[in-house]
Amino acid sequence: MKVRYFVIKGKNQYTPIYIRFWNGRQFDQKAKTGLTVNFEHWNNTKQQVKPKADETQKDFINNNLRDLEKYTIENYNIEYNSKQHIGKDWLKTKIDLFFGRTKVDEQYKIYFLDWVQKFIDEAPIRLHKGKPISKRTIQHYTTTLHKLKAFEATQKTRLRFENIDLKFYRAFVDYCRSVENLGNNTIGGYITNFKMWCKNIELEGYPINPQYKHSDFSAIQNETKDVYLNEAEINKVFEHNFKDNLRLSNTRDLFIIGLRTGLRISDFLRLGQSNLNGKNITITTFKTGQKVIIPIHKQVRQILDRQNGALPHTISDQKFNEYVKEVCQEVGINEVVEGAKMKKIIIKEKTETTPEVAIHRKETGDYKKWELISSHTCRRSFATNLYGKLPNKTIMAITGHATETQFLSYIKITNSEFADILGAHWENEATNEPTESNNNLKVI
Numbered sequence: 120m121k122v123r124y125f126v127i128k129g130k131n132q133y134t135p136i137y138i139r140f141w142n143g144r145q146f147d148q149k150a151k152t153g154l155t156v157n158f159e160h161w162n163n164t165k166q167q168v169k170p171k172a173d174e175t176q177k178d179f180i181n182n183n184l185r186d187l188e189k190y191t192i193e194n195y196n197i198e199y200n201s202k203q204h205i206g207k208d209w210l211k212t213k214i215d216l217f218f219g220r221t222k223v224d225e226q227y228k229i230y231f232l233d234w235v236q237k238f239i240d241e242a243p244i245r246l247h248k249g250k251p252i253s254k255r256t257i258q259h260y261t262t263t264l265h266k267l268k269a270f271e272a273t274q275k276t277r278l279r280f281e282n283i284d285l286k287f288y289r290a291f292v293d294y295c296r297s298v299e300n301l302g303n304n305t306i307g308g309y310i311t312n313f314k315m316w317c318k319n320i321e322l323e324g325y326p327i328n329p330q331y332k333h334s335d336f337s338a339i340q341n342e343t344k345d346v347y348l349n350e351a352e353i354n355k356v357f358e359h360n361f362k363d364n365l366r367l368s369n370t371r372d373l374f375i376i377g378l379r380t381g382l383r384i385s386d387f388l389r390l391g392q393s394n395l396n397g398k399n400i401t402i403t404t405f406k407t408g409q410k411v412i413i414p415i416h417k418q419v420r421q422i423l424d425r426q427n428g429a430l431p432h433t434i435s436d437q438k439f440n441e442y443v444k445e446v447c448q449e450v451g452i453n454e455v456v457e458g459a460k461m462k463k464i465i466i467k468e469k470t471e472t473t474p475e476v477a478i479h480r481k482e483t484g485d486y487k488k489w490e491l492i493s494s495h496t497c498r499r500s501f502a503t504n505l506y507g508k509l510p511n512k513t514i515m516a517i518t519g520h521a522t523e524t525q526f527l528s529y530i531k532i533t534n535s536e537f538a539d540i541l542g543a544h545w546e547n548e549a550t551n552e553p554t555e556s557n558n559n560l561k562v563i
Contacts, residue, residue, distance in 0.1 A: 120195065122188045124166040126158060134158045136184070140191055140210055142199075148210040152187065153218055154180055183218075190217050194324075216326065219279060228325060231278040232271065235264050235316055250408060263312045270294050283317060284330040292339065300464060300480050307338035314338070344458045344483060346491045347500040347531045352452055353378050357418050359450045367449065370442040372422045372431040377497030379416035381518045384494035388433050395423075395430075409519045440493045447489035458491040459483045502529040 120142045126134045136154045141147035160172035167184060168177040194213055199205060215221060219229045226233040238245075242257045270291055271278060278287065288310070295301040295309070317331040330336060348356070357375050361368040377387045385405040394402045400413045415423075422431065434442070459481040467476035498518065505514050511523055520526035 120192055122191060124152070124184055125163065126156065126161050128158050132157055134161075136161075136180070138187070138191075138210070138214070140195070142195070146195070146199075146205060148207070150211045150214055152184070152214060153220070154183065156180060187214070187217055198324075219281075229279055231280055231283055231316075231320075232264065232267055234280075234320060234325070235260075235267070238316060238319065239264060253406060255406065259308065260312060263309045266295065266299065266309060267291075269299075273298065280320060280325055280327045282328065283313070284328045285333060285335055288330075288336050300478060302481055303339045303341045307340040310336070310338040345495060345499055345531060346456055346458055346488055347496060347503045348378065348452070348492075349500075350504055353500065353504075356446065356450050356452075361446075361449070366442060367446050369431050370434070370439065371446050373434070373439060374443050374446060374497065375418050375422060376431070377494065378500050379419050380413050381498050381501030381514075382411075382413075383498060384436055384439065387497070388436070388439065390430055392428075392430070395428075404519055407519055407521075411517060411519050413517050436494065443494070443496075444489055444492055447492045448487075450489075452487075452489045452492070454488045455485050456488050456491070457483070458486050458488075460486060460491055499529050499531050502526065503531045506530050 121140070123139045125137050125139065127137070128134065133155045134157075136152045136156055137149055138152050139147070139149045156168055157172070157174060160168050160174045160177070162169045167181045168174050170177070174180075191210070191213055195205070195209075216228065221228045227237045228234075239257065239260050242252050242260060245252055247256075267278070273294060274290070276282075292306055292310075295306045314331055314336070317327050320327040353375070356371060356378075359371070361371065373388065376382075376390070377384065380387055380400060382390075382402070383404065383406060386402055389405070390400065390402065394400050395415075398415055400415055400419075401410070402413075403410045423429070461479045462482040463477050463479055465475060465477045467473070469475035502514060502518055511526060515523070515526050518526065518529070520529075
């Protein structure tokens with residue numbers, strides 16, 4: 120493989136610099152580099168601008184020519200030996216990519232946000248591990264893109280592939296914290312998308328900055344402060360008499376079904392008679408498309424029996440999360456615990472002519488437990504209460520967690536509770552310890 124630069128004398132003082140790249144008889148193409156030089160300043164033997172030339176851009180031109188030669192050879196070597204098609208415009212395309220040039224309808228080849236938009240547009244027909252990408256995931260991609268657009272606006276820039284470096288990472292994280300008032304876990308979700316996108320950009324052969332692979336370019340996160348209900352608290356909720364308050368009674372029944380199945384709210388609120396199969400509940404989960412089979416708990420069975428086999432009346436996610444706090448408040452789930460709840464942050468006060476501008480963000484603090492209860496409590500309580508009593512794989516078959524790492528993130532047992540479990544184990548050992556008479560073994 121060889122690369123040669125040359126110029127052709129014309130009528131004008133400045134002439135284009137051409138590149139010829141060939142590999143024996145297999146490949147031979149010529150194209151303009153897009154760089155120009157004073158014909159008198161060109162050294163045809165060394166194929167560069169003369170060192171003594173009165174040319175203000177000589178270092179810029181010569182450095183680019185050296186880098187373009189390396190870039191061309193490396194890309195040809197990879198693509199030719201990877202059985203990729205080398206077309207008649209291959210050299211011209213590579214030159215445009217090297218210098219970051221593109222047509223109006225091909226901005227995605229150099230600009231990060233344009234590529235991301237194209238990725239989102241194609242997401243409904245993309246597959247992830249052989250399965251379609253869920254609408255919820257696509258929505259998260261879109262939210263991430265909106266944050267990137269807002270970041271670009273404040274920075275007054277347009278992000279190219281080469282700009283996705285550690286400097287960008289730190290600036291974006293700072294923007295999310297100081298301007299958007301976002302927590303680490305939310306920001307970490309955006310960074311996870313960035314890294315996935317960068318990997319795909321690299322696989323497509325575009326010049327993404329390799330710093331996205333750096334260990335400092337990481338998805339930051341905090342330990343979550345989510346709460347769970349223990350068995351005694353769940354039983355207290357189940358046994359409470361809500362008298363004539365049908366709204367809270369119905370919400371309680373839905374809550375118990377969530378607590379005793381470990382299903383997400385998107386699943387337990389849509390349960391129907393077709394999901395009830397004798398002793399089991401069978402459902403294909405909305406989020407992952409995974410089929411799970413869950414034995415019907417005795418409390419769920421009692422709810423069904425009270426209603427002649429009918430399921431509780433379904434309500435919206437928003438109403439459930441609102442009503443379930445009332446349920447737990449009335450039951451008396453009042454223990455003060457550390458947690459995080461949504462708080463309203465006023466950005467701009469309401470005036471006579473303009474409306475109030477506010478955002479809602481999670482704020483960590485000490486709250487009564489009922490204030491922190493939500494639909495997520497169901498799944499976390501289910502996993503936590505069974506942890507240590509059944510093999511993890513058995514619980515995961517019900518919750519649908521793909522990895523043990525994901526499953527363990529749902530376990531919310533505190534260090535104090537772990538200590539109580541160990542203490543009870545030792546007490547049990549002491550109680551069941553063999554007596555001295557039982558240890559008098561005879562040697563035969």
